[in-house]
Amino acid sequence: MNAVAVAAAPAAVPSPVRQGAPWLLSAPALVLFACLLLVPLAITAVLSFQVFDHTTGVRNALTLSHYTAIASDDYYLGIFWRTFWISALVTLICVAVGTPEAYVLSRMRAPWRSILLLVVLAPLLVSVVVRAFGWSMLLGPQGIVNNAFGWLGLPTMRILYTEAAVVIALVHIMLPFMIIPVWTSLQKLDPGVENAALSLRASHFTILRRIILPQVLPGILSGSLIVFGLSASAFAIPGLLGGRRLKMVATLVYDEYLHELNWPLGAALALTLLVANLVVMLSYNRLVERTYKKSLG
Amino acid sequence: MSRNGPLALLFNALVVGFMLAPLLVVCVVAFTPENTLTIPTTHLSLRWFKAVFAHPDFVQSFKNSLWLATIAATLATALAVPAGIAIARYSFPGREFLNGLFLSPLIIPHLVLGVALLRTFTLIHATGSFFWLTLAHVVIITPYVLRLVIAAVEGTDRSAEQAALSLGASHATVFRRVTLPMILPGVTGGWLLAFINSFDEVTMSIFVTSPATVTLPVRMYMYATESIDPLMAAVSALMVALTALAMLALDRVYGLDKILVGQR
Numbered sequence: 001m002n003a004v005a006v007a008a009a010p011a012a013v014p015s016p017v018r019q020g021a022p023w024l025l026s027a028p029a030l031v032l033f034a035c036l037l038l039v040p041l042a043i044t045a046v047l048s049f050q051v052f053d054h055t056t057g058v059r060n061a062l063t064l065s066h067y068t069a070i071a072s073d074d075y076y077l078g079i080f081w082r083t084f085w086i087s088a089l090v091t092l093i094c095v096a097v098g099t100p101e102a103y104v105l106s107r108m109r110a111p112w113r114s115i116l117l118l119v120v121l122a123p124l125l126v127s128v129v130v131r132a133f134g135w136s137m138l139l140g141p142q143g144i145v146n147n148a149f150g151w152l153g154l155p156t157m158r159i160l161y162t163e164a165a166v167v168i169a170l171v172h173i174m175l176p177f178m179i180i181p182v183w184t185s186l187q188k189l190d191p192g193v194e195n196a197a198l199s200l201r202a203s204h205f206t207i208l209r210r211i212i213l214p215q216v217l218p219g220i221l222s223g224s225l226i227v228f229g230l231s232a233s234a235f236a237i238p239g240l241l242g243g244r245r246l247k248m249v250a251t252l253v254y255d256e257y258l259h260e261l262n263w264p265l266g267a268a269l270a271l272t273l274l275v276a277n278l279v280v281m282l283s284y285n286r287l288v289e290r291t292y293k294k295s296l297g
Numbered sequence: 298m299s300r301n302g303p304l305a306l307l308f309n310a311l312v313v314g315f316m317l318a319p320l321l322v323v324c325v326v327a328f329t330p331e332n333t334l335t336i337p338t339t340h341l342s343l344r345w346f347k348a349v350f351a352h353p354d355f356v357q358s359f360k361n362s363l364w365l366a367t368i369a370a371t372l373a374t375a376l377a378v379p380a381g382i383a384i385a386r387y388s389f390p391g392r393e394f395l396n397g398l399f400l401s402p403l404i405i406p407h408l409v410l411g412v413a414l415l416r417t418f419t420l421i422h423a424t425g426s427f428f429w430l431t432l433a434h435v436v437i438i439t440p441y442v443l444r445l446v447i448a449a450v451e452g453t454d455r456s457a458e459q460a461a462l463s464l465g466a467s468h469a470t471v472f473r474r475v476t477l478p479m480i481l482p483g484v485t486g487g488w489l490l491a492f493i494n495s496f497d498e499v500t501m502s503i504f505v506t507s508p509a510t511v512t513l514p515v516r517m518y519m520y521a522t523e524s525i526d527p528l529m530a531a532v533s534a535l536m537v538a539l540t541a542l543a544m545l546a547l548d549r550v551y552g553l554d555k556i557l558v559g560q561r
Binding site: 019021022023025026028029030032033036037038039040041043044047097100101104105107108109114116117118119120121122123124125126127128129130131132133134135136137138140142144169172175176180183184229232233235236239240250253254257258263266267270271273274277 | 305315322326335376382383386392395402404406409410412413417435439493496522530533536543553558
């Protein structure tokens with residue numbers, strides 16, 4: 001390439017070539033995402049309206065019956081309701097545990113601070129199946145938790161294959177997603193403000209409530225959005241710890257696809273989950289934003 | 298600055314114990330000499346690890362997962378580096394759209410992607426194909442590389458590239474000798490993170506794998522739904538060990554705290 005021409009180029013008026021450069025650079029990724037993300041989602045949306053026949057399979061006629069079945073059948077509604085309350089409960093526990101944990105970690109001394117933060121976050125990188133299996137050993141009838149109960153003279157409890165097991169394991173999976181955003185917003189705090197409040201004789205509790213909490217609220221909000229969204233679509237945890245009877249939406253979709261072979265209904269269930277998830281998350285976001293504006297005047 | 302009280306420290310110890318408990322129990326039980334899932338009391342045994350390596354299904358799935366994660370992470374990096382440079386360096390109409398599209402697999406449930414891809418692969422007669430499975434994995438792990446590449450590019454000094462250009466270096470040379478070395482920690486960190494996420498992925502893979510292409514997490518999921526014995530614990534312990542190794546590497550090239558907590 002000509003040196004003089006190039007030297008003149010940087011930061012000059014964007015030529016058509018320079019305008020096309022970012023698209024050219026993104027083109028390979030764009031083609032892949034179009035073929036394996038946008039097109040499949042569109043195909044699935046169509047599939048969810050197609051007629052299903054148990055003998056001939058998917059037919060080309062269109063119908064709303066899968067969606068009306070989901071909206072009217074108590075079996076499906078029950079599973080959606082269970083998925084919702086389990087996700088909401090997991091989110092609540094993660095807020096109640098993750099927020100103070102991030103706060104305590106941020107007040108640790110130098111080496112412990114980062115070591116313990118890594119210990120708490122590192123399970124994030126271990127396969128969900130491994131962690132679910134670990135919990136099934138801990139919570140099983142002969143598991144360590146029940147042995148400890150027996151040792152304390154308490155009766156053996158059935159935890160595995162109940163909602164409790166699913167909630168416990170989901171909290172374990174989701175807690176890092178809560179701690180990370182709260183930790184990030186705690187790092188942005190100005191210690192001077194806390195010291196000013198202290199010098200004005202605010203109690204420790206008042207400082208927590210009026211200085212720290214309002215500033216980490218955005219972190220708590222984004223953390224709970226992630227936790228709720230991931231819990232609502234969790235598959236391996238309810239699959240391994242909920243057993244065959246206790247289904248959540250994701251395991252239900254799996255059954256429709258691979259056992260019932262009713263793909264249109266499975267697609268309708270999956271898309272309903274996606275849309276319901278988005279609606280819950282967006283309205284929650286809207287609600288918190290509104291209260292935020294009100295409290296700031 | 299005020300310190301944590303004893304109550305806060307106790308709370309912290311409980312949370313740390315809670316987070317580590319399932320991983321520790323897996324690693325301990327894997328060494329049991331017994332036939333059932335029990336904590337080894339008399340002595341430690343490697344029999345279940347031997348059983349894993351003698352189990353053809355697990356060995357095959359492990360190889361599948363290793364190849365899949367290696368190829369998918371490499372392809373994702375090859376796509377994310379130019380795309381990341383485009384998004385971080387240029388302002389152009391459609392930039393937000395591209396950024397949102399490339400990061401969307403982080404928000405769309407893997408379940409939905411699995412359902413969508415199973416239907417698509419059936420229509421094009423690609424079910425059970427390792428090639429298409431790899432591409433599906435590339436889609437879900439590209440966002441991890443992309444985020445680190447964008448952060449790395451935004452952190453570099455543009456004048457170094459401009460100096461090289463003004464001295465007559467071609468764009469290719471500038472990329473190879475100036476830009477790439479500067480963003481290399483982000484690229485390698487992104488590759489490793491993508492590798493781990495591909496290696497661990499189960500929800501989408503369970504829909505789009507066939508008996509020949511079953512990955513290790515999918516094999517483990519299916520095995521755990523049918524039978525529970527210490528073999529599962531041994532495989533899990535091996536997974537934990539492998540993840541720990543990958544995390545060490547990640548810490549060396551990029552910094553584990555930066556990956557997990559983010560840039561700030």
